[in-house]
Amino acid sequence: MIKKYTALLLLVTLFTQAQAPTKLNSNQIFEEIQKLNFLGKVLYVAAHPDDENTRLITYFANHYHAETAYLSLTRGDGGQNLIGPELREKLGAIRTQELLAARNIDGGNQFFTRANDFGYSKEPNETFSIWNKEQVLEDVIQVMETFHPDIVINRFNHRTPGTTHGHHTASALLTLEAYDKLTTKPKRVFFNTSWWFYGSEEAFEKADKSNLIGFNANVYYPLKGKSNHEIAALSRSQHQCQGFGSTGSRGDETEYLELLKGDLPNVTNLFEGIDTSWNRIKGGEAIGKIVVPIQNNFDFNNPSSHIPQLVKAYLLIQELEDSYWKNDKTKQILKIIEACSGMYLEAVASVENATKKEAITINFEAINRSNSKVKLLGYSILNESKKTKEVQLNNNEKISFEEKNFKIPNTIGYTNLFWLKEKPTVGMYQVSNKAIRIYPEEKLQFPILFSIEIEGTKIDFVKNLVFKMNDRKKGETYIPFSVLPEVTSEITNKVSIFNTTEPKDILVKLKANKENSSGKVRLIVPNNWKVEPSEIPFSIATKNDGKTVSFKVYPPKNESNVDFSVEIQTASEKHQLECVEIKYDHIPKQTILQPSEGKLVKLDIQTKGKNIGYLIGAGDEVGKYLENIGYNISYITTNELNAENLNKFDAIILGIRAFNTVEDLKFKQKELFKYVENGGNLIVQYNTTSGLITNEIAPFDLSISRDRVTNEKAKVTFINPSHHILNYPNKISPKDFENWVQEQGLYYPNKWDKAFTPILSASDDGEDQKEGALLVAKYGKGNYIYTGLSFFRELPEGVSGAYRLFVNLISLDK
Numbered sequence: 001m002i003k004k005y006t007a008l009l010l011l012v013t014l015f016t017q018a019q020a021p022t023k024l025n026s027n028q029i030f031e032e033i034q035k036l037n038f039l040g041k042v043l044y045v046a047a048h049p050d051d052e053n054t055r056l057i058t059y060f061a062n063h064y065h066a067e068t069a070y071l072s073l074t075r076g077d078g079g080q081n082l083i084g085p086e087l088r089e090k091l092g093a094i095r096t097q098e099l100l101a102a103r104n105i106d107g108g109n110q111f112f113t114r115a116n117d118f119g120y121s122k123e124p125n126e127t128f129s130i131w132n133k134e135q136v137l138e139d140v141i142q143v144m145e146t147f148h149p150d151i152v153i154n155r156f157n158h159r160t161p162g163t164t165h166g167h168h169t170a171s172a173l174l175t176l177e178a179y180d181k182l183t184t185k186p187k188r189v190f191f192n193t194s195w196w197f198y199g200s201e202e203a204f205e206k207a208d209k210s211n212l213i214g215f216n217a218n219v220y221y222p223l224k225g226k227s228n229h230e231i232a233a234l235s236r237s238q239h240q241c242q243g244f245g246s247t248g249s250r251g252d253e254t255e256y257l258e259l260l261k262g263d264l265p266n267v268t269n270l271f272e273g274i275d276t277s278w279n280r281i282k283g284g285e286a287i288g289k290i291v292v293p294i295q296n297n298f299d300f301n302n303p304s305s306h307i308p309q310l311v312k313a314y315l316l317i318q319e320l321e322d323s324y325w326k327n328d329k330t331k332q333i334l335k336i337i338e339a340c341s342g343m344y345l346e347a348v349a350s351v352e353n354a355t356k357k358e359a360i361t362i363n364f365e366a367i368n369r370s371n372s373k374v375k376l377l378g379y380s381i382l383n384e385s386k387k388t389k390e391v392q393l394n395n396n397e398k399i400s401f402e403e404k405n406f407k408i409p410n411t412i413g414y415t416n417l418f419w420l421k422e423k424p425t426v427g428m429y430q431v432s433n434k435a436i437r438i439y440p441e442e443k444l445q446f447p448i449l450f451s452i453e454i455e456g457t458k459i460d461f462v463k464n465l466v467f468k469m470n471d472r473k474k475g476e477t478y479i480p481f482s483v484l485p486e487v488t489s490e491i492t493n494k495v496s497i498f499n500t501t502e503p504k505d506i507l508v509k510l511k512a513n514k515e516n517s518s519g520k521v522r523l524i525v526p527n528n529w530k531v532e533p534s535e536i537p538f539s540i541a542t543k544n545d546g547k548t549v550s551f552k553v554y555p556p557k558n559e560s561n562v563d564f565s566v567e568i569q570t571a572s573e574k575h576q577l578e579c580v581e582i583k584y585d586h587i588p589k590q591t592i593l594q595p596s597e598g599k600l601v602k603l604d605i606q607t608k609g610k611n612i613g614y615l616i617g618a619g620d621e622v623g624k625y626l627e628n629i630g631y632n633i634s635y636i637t638t639n640e641l642n643a644e645n646l647n648k649f650d651a652i653i654l655g656i657r658a659f660n661t662v663e664d665l666k667f668k669q670k671e672l673f674k675y676v677e678n679g680g681n682l683i684v685q686y687n688t689t690s691g692l693i694t695n696e697i698a699p700f701d702l703s704i705s706r707d708r709v710t711n712e713k714a715k716v717t718f719i720n721p722s723h724h725i726l727n728y729p730n731k732i733s734p735k736d737f738e739n740w741v742q743e744q745g746l747y748y749p750n751k752w753d754k755a756f757t758p759i760l761s762a763s764d765d766g767e768d769q770k771e772g773a774l775l776v777a778k779y780g781k782g783n784y785i786y787t788g789l790s791f792f793r794e795l796p797e798g799v800s801g802a803y804r805l806f807v808n809l810i811s812l813d814k
Contacts, residue, residue, distance in 0.1 A: 020478045024339040026300040027223045033295045034065040036332045040276035042068045045175045046155035047167035049076040049095040050239045054232040059217040061107030069109035078117035082243040082618045097587035098238045106235040110440045113139035114429045119742040120710045121166030130427035140178040143438050150274050152189045188262035218253040281325045287316045303340040304370030310337050311455045342369025347448035352467040353482040355514045359405040368393035377451040415482035416593045418442035482591045484513040488579040489566040491598040495798040497628045498555040499605045506551045512540035519570035523551050526562045530554040555602040566596040599798035606729035608811035609650030617655030625795040638664035641671040651681040651810045656792050659687040659697045666694040673699045677780030686747045686788040699779045700753035707770050708746040714762045736801025745789040748772030783812050
């Protein structure tokens with residue numbers, strides 16, 4: 001008689017990446033069994049992606065075999081991007097996937113809260129004034145109640161506000177507040193300290209360590225052939241957009257934990273006093289008697305020999321009264337059973353994306369690569385009724401079949417990142433569905449259920465529908481399947497600047513996501529702007545083809561800065577959506593549906609000069625937005641840095657962090673200085689203090705610091721109000737610093753040669769004035785300009801004053 005159990009495997013697949021399926025080898029299966037037999041958990045807490053100590057996450061996950069998770073309060077949306085132009089929520093999407101890639105290497109899990117990384121904050125009270133503190137705290141509590149950690153570790157010190165990023169201290173404070181509110185509390189809470197928090201290694205040596213525990217974390221794992229810190233370095237190196245490539249190390253290295261809550265354990269066992277065996281839970285002893293011997297006598301040559309016993313343990317787990325451990329251990333043991341059998345279950349869509357009601361073909365594959373008794377009983381698609389298909393899965397005999405003309409249900413939602421489906425605030429993402437708000441990804445919307453009989457027991461395995469192709473360079477390539485609107489739109493120029501009353505053409509690209517798409521497109525603008533025509537009909541015959549339409553937009557007489565949107569209407573849909581695809585080799589493709597919006601700016605602005613050379617740094621779109629006001633932008637490389645090429649430009653602009661990322665500038669910068677000396681204007685945008693390829697970033701002494709003004713509304717004072725840069729060709733006033741976004745500026749110089757003239761000063765509340773935001777030095781016949789003002793954020797947002805000021809930088813002495 002077949003015993004029927006429907007596994008809670010849907011929980012397993014809720015938050016997995018849509019990429020190549022994991023195929024465990026014998027060593028990895030054995031390690032999964034070790035984790036199955038360890039009933040202890042660790043939660044590491046910090047503020048951003050890349051804040052986590054991957055050495056400790058790796059250590060707990062692989063030395064103790066504990067379930068180890070990292071809670072990052074934010075997705076890192078407010079940072080910078082070293083690999084591309086994506087900022088804000090698009091950068092958050094990249095960094096979320098980089099964290100998942102890191103956890104895939106170090107063995108950890110990943111959690112988030114709804115907190116939006118709004119940018120740098122100098123102390124936690126400022127952070128909490130922008131975040132909704134109670135909501136973030138609610139999410140931290142939800143993570144702890146969901147994950148049930150025995151040990152919680154803070155990355156940052158809760159007692160030293162103002163000494164680090166305000167988000168950092170906030171994360172530590174929220175951990176302790178959450179601990180106080182929990183009914184079932186973790187056994188211990190630690191602060192992951194080090195000499196860095198004491199100011200120097202010498203100070204740390206002298207410090208009282210009676211409440212600290214130190215241990216060697218850089219152990220060696222023979223099954224992996226790597227040290228702990230070699231694995232941790234691989235994990236940290238996944239943070240590619242932040243430039244955190246790391247090199248592993250070998251040999252003893254001490255990690256320190258300071259006890260904040262609970263009792264200090266023995267250095268040899270940080271879980272001292274916590275029962276991490278199966279005896280921890282009612283009904284667990286019988287399970288332990290089955291699975292512990294499997295670990296002790298594991299057959300590396302034939303893992304499938306353990307399947308009968310594993311199935312027995314699985315059935316006992318289904319009888320556990322403790323629903324938390326039941327769900328948790330069900331997930332683990334089913335992963336082991338599947339791997340031991342060499343079972344491979346897959347459903348592949350015939351197309352990468354589809355629209356609602358579109359018919360697609362789904363290709364199924366099922367194979368058992370063991371001598372275990374395995375049978376396919378049936379399957380279901382997208383939670384529809386189960387279809388019977390009884391096939392014996394004999395050892396290494398592949399079963400393939402297809403479902404033709406499967407129609408995508410009209411009730412299914414469009415593919416999008418779940419935290420972007422609702423309109424956010426500056427400080428918080430809005431996620432109404434509480435069940436998913438703490439996870440990195442929403443459950444993929446396309447579950448495929450395989451009903452399998454293994455050794456007389458029925459188990460349902462749930463996989464995600466994927467798209468698969470063969471890339472000529474990369475080979476087998478997996479891409480997440482998506483459901484999209486019939487047609488999406490993209491405004492080719494998100495910010496249009498009008499400096500006269502003459503109309504401009506606004507171009508809108510349409511993309512068809514199904515064949516024979518047709519409808520109408522409109523621009524939705526405020527009443528004081530005029531659009532012709534009011535709507536444009538379109539027809540696109542082929543899927544994935546595009547069409548560009550043009551509207552003529554007339555500005556008002558007076559200055560105006562407004563939002564506008566594109567509306568698409570077909571026979572079955574009406575929406576204002578743009579589809580953004582983020583593609584990098586190190587993460588799965590990300591699809592974002594965002595409002596198809598732009599800005600119209602009627603601006604009193606005068607320009608001088610015409611031809612600009614732009615050397616791209618870490619990735620920004622400043623050049624693109626300067627084209628809005630009529631500049632001819634030529635994107636140049638370091639190979640073109642010579643007098644013959646440079647002299648044709650009215651100004652040369654270096655992109656953000658150029659002196660951090662463009663290696664050739666460590667000697668090619670002298671050609672730029674010669675250009676200035678011969679009468680050119682060189683504008684250098686911000687660089688960071690760490691990772692400078694050369695200290696010679698200017699023709700005079702100039703030292704970058706970590707000074708910044710985080711409050712974009714901070715009052716700006718003109719140190720030299722008569723300077724040409726504030727008066728020509730545009731008269732700059734305090735009004736030009738209104739409506740700035742995120743930070744006013746960052747990484748200002750704090751020391752400079754007397755040849756430099758500081759132009760502006762500003763400060764955050766309670767701090768001294770910072771005068772390094774904009775520095776100008778005459779050098780020969782030309783001008784060297786260094787600015788830490790955040791133009792790379794302001795110009796894409798259509799901030800009028802930022803455009804006027806940047807034009808003045810270009811126009812100096814023209």
